[in-house]
Amino acid sequence: MKTQEKDSRDIVPEPTVKRLPLYLHFLKKAKENGVLTISAPIIGQELEQDPTQVVKDLAYTGVKGRPRVGYNIYELIKGIEEFLGFNQVYDAFLVGAGNLGSALINYPEFRSFGFKIIAAFDISDDVVGTQRGDVNVLHFNVFKELASKLKVRIGILTTPAKVAQEVAEQMAKAGIRAIWNFTPVKLKLPEGVIVQNTSMYSNVAVLVMKLNNQLKKNKD
Amino acid sequence: MKTQEKDSRDIVPEPTVKRLPLYLHFLKKAKENGVLTISAPIIGQELEQDPTQVVKDLAYTGVKGRPRVGYNIYELIKGIEEFLGFNQVYDAFLVGAGNLGSALINYPEFRSFGFKIIAAFDISDDVVGTQRGDVNVLHFNVFKELASKLKVRIGILTTPAKVAQEVAEQMAKAGIRAIWNFTPVKLKLPEGVIVQNTSMYSNVAVLVMKLNNQLKKNKD
DNA sequence: AATAAATAAAGAAAAAAATCTTTATATTAA
DNA sequence: TTAATATAAAGATTTTTTTCTTTATTTATT
Ligand SMILES: NC(=O)c1ccc[n+]([C@@H]2O[C@H](COP(=O)([O-])OP(=O)(O)OC[C@H]3O[C@@H](n4cnc5c(N)ncnc54)[C@H](O)[C@@H]3O)[C@@H](O)[C@H]2O)c1
Ligand SMILES: NC(=O)c1ccc[n+]([C@@H]2O[C@H](COP(=O)([O-])OP(=O)(O)OC[C@H]3O[C@@H](n4cnc5c(N)ncnc54)[C@H](O)[C@@H]3O)[C@@H](O)[C@H]2O)c1
Numbered sequence: 001m002k003t004q005e006k007d008s009r010d011i012v013p014e015p016t017v018k019r020l021p022l023y024l025h026f027l028k029k030a031k032e033n034g035v036l037t038i039s040a041p042i043i044g045q046e047l048e049q050d051p052t053q054v055v056k057d058l059a060y061t062g063v064k065g066r067p068r069v070g071y072n073i074y075e076l077i078k079g080i081e082e083f084l085g086f087n088q089v090y091d092a093f094l095v096g097a098g099n100l101g102s103a104l105i106n107y108p109e110f111r112s113f114g115f116k117i118i119a120a121f122d123i124s125d126d127v128v129g130t131q132r133g134d135v136n137v138l139h140f141n142v143f144k145e146l147a148s149k150l151k152v153r154i155g156i157l158t159t160p161a162k163v164a165q166e167v168a169e170q171m172a173k174a175g176i177r178a179i180w181n182f183t184p185v186k187l188k189l190p191e192g193v194i195v196q197n198t199s200m201y202s203n204v205a206v207l208v209m210k211l212n213n214q215l216k217k218n219k220d
Numbered sequence: 221m222k223t224q225e226k227d228s229r230d231i232v233p234e235p236t237v238k239r240l241p242l243y244l245h246f247l248k249k250a251k252e253n254g255v256l257t258i259s260a261p262i263i264g265q266e267l268e269q270d271p272t273q274v275v276k277d278l279a280y281t282g283v284k285g286r287p288r289v290g291y292n293i294y295e296l297i298k299g300i301e302e303f304l305g306f307n308q309v310y311d312a313f314l315v316g317a318g319n320l321g322s323a324l325i326n327y328p329e330f331r332s333f334g335f336k337i338i339a340a341f342d343i344s345d346d347v348v349g350t351q352r353g354d355v356n357v358l359h360f361n362v363f364k365e366l367a368s369k370l371k372v373r374i375g376i377l378t379t380p381a382k383v384a385q386e387v388a389e390q391m392a393k394a395g396i397r398a399i400w401n402f403t404p405v406k407l408k409l410p411e412g413v414i415v416q417n418t419s420m421y422s423n424v425a426v427l428v429m430k431l432n433n434q435l436k437k438n439k440d
Numbered sequence: 441a442a443t444a445a446a447t448a449a450a451g452a453a454a455a456a457a458a459t460c461t462t463t464a465t466a467t468t469a470a
Numbered sequence: 471t472t473a474a475t476a477t478a479a480a481g482a483t484t485t486t487t488t489t490c491t492t493t494a495t496t497t498a499t500t
Contacts, residue, residue: 129419201241
């Protein structure tokens with residue numbers, strides 16, 4: 001990978017950004033159970049993370065904890081949410097309202113994580129014009145018009161792999177600045193368009209490999 | 221994280237295991253287009269990876285390339301598949317045939333990645349007894365019996381978060397050795413049960429944070 | 441046949457991340 | 471009030487991962 005350019009605002013380690021939502025989910029659950037303060041060692045124990053790692057991660061949010069007591073759980077939740085930008089909610093468009101796309105549309109929790117799917121797009125007559133919950137499936141040929149009118153910046157890509165590159169380019173042209181890509185295609189887009197890949201294959205590979213290793217180990 | 225125990229067979233870096241399926245997908249596409257040999261620099265260019273990283277990753281599979289020529293694409297695909305264990309196909313059970321579960325059941329590509337969903341389980345009368353493609357949705361109370369009879373080792377968990385821990389424990393008791401967990405819950409299971417989390421929240425966090433940083437940057 | 445060029449392979453260095461250690465501080469309990 | 475203790479915070483060390491450098495090999499070219 002090329003050496004990525006650094007920015008004073010961009011010095012948060014990606015592993016930290018990935019762990020923070022896990023803490024957040026756990027903290028919300030704990031809060032529901034009436035917990036008022038919580039310490040890093042407890043969080044670490046529950047989530048199988050090194051306690052100093054937890055402290056370091058939480059330090060990025062600017063929230064202060066107190067020795068012997070821990071963090072105020074309310075402050076901590078608020079702090080993580082603000083740090084990750086989950087307090088504002090971006091509008092998002094989804095393209096490819098098939099199996100996976102429909103599952104994502106019907107998942108309201110994303111709202112707590114910074115965005116909300118407000119419309120879906122497809123080209124198949126079977127799905128254009130239908131609804132998923134309260135989200136309409138529109139024809140992709142109105143994507144550009146609507147995206148610029150509504151200033152939508154986040155796009156979710158769940159089309160078949162074959163058309164992914166082409167569709168992604170259209171999305172970028174329509175003003176989409178960040179694409180959450182569920183297809184296995186490595187998208188090539190103009191500089192400045194953020195692509196976040198969720199590769200299930202990679203996860204599968206780790207799982208299958210670990211299972212193979214374990215079964216092999218148990219044999220001898 | 222605790223210092224993980226090392227095993228002579230387990231020294232493949234996880235980043236490598238995660239990259240190999242990406243190479244694999246790209247190579248299969250290239251093969252379809254008639255490519256016979258391919259070099260690491262080309263793969264690296266296409267997938268935005270450092271070429272020496274590609275060479276190192278591919279070296280783990282044992283496949284040999286030739287200077288000035290590259291790798292035989294057929295050997296390479298076969299080598300990666302064998303290395304990752306994708307040539308054999310595990311049977312898998314899915315629990316929670318809701319939005320996400322249904323999408324996964326209907327995704328035949330997993331077969332090329334080492335496993336096949338042969339049945340789904342749920343507790344809701346709305347879905348028990350229905351079909352997803354050629355996969356039946358059965359009641360979860362027959363999970364244990366079927367899992368041990370068919371010696372199923374892989375379970376996919378797509379239930380609501382609230383019941384995830386409980387369901388996962390049942391799965392482990394039924395002989396499941398590896399759980400692919402899509403819920404945001406950190407599962408606590410007996411030693412030896414492999415858990416692979418696919419946390420969409422983590423991906424969302426990275427995306428939203430990058431977008432925020434970029435929009436902020438462009439403002440000044 | 442000799443030479444040049446591309447690239448795999450191996451090793452070294454650098455960067456990033458995780459873990460360990462120390463210190464300071466706030467709280468509880470004696 | 472004092473001492474003990476838990477823990478946040480900061481710093482150092484280690485480990486892991488990536489990137490850079492060198493070497494050797496193979497093929498194409500002259
Ligand atoms: N289903 C899964 O569990 C799963 C898992 C991992 C990855 N994926 C990936 O996600 C993507 C979608 O998978 P799926 O199973 O939902 O497929 P799907 O076929 O069910 O859905 C794809 C949808 O995209 C639409 N589409 C096709 N061409 C289009 C275009 N040019 N513009 C707009 N829409 C278009 C189709 O009409 C269809 O509705 C695939 O790339 C797949 O590799 C899916
Ligand atoms: N839908 C998404 O896009 C999405 C995205 C990220 C994460 N997730 C996670 O995946 C999980 C499933 O999400 P979903 O949207 O498919 O939910 P869903 O409600 O559509 O599906 C859950 C299914 O599990 C079944 N179920 C409930 N209790 C059960 C039990 N004890 N045993 C067996 N089955 C049981 C329900 O009947 C239902 O069919 C959730 O944990 C969610 O957080 C979903």
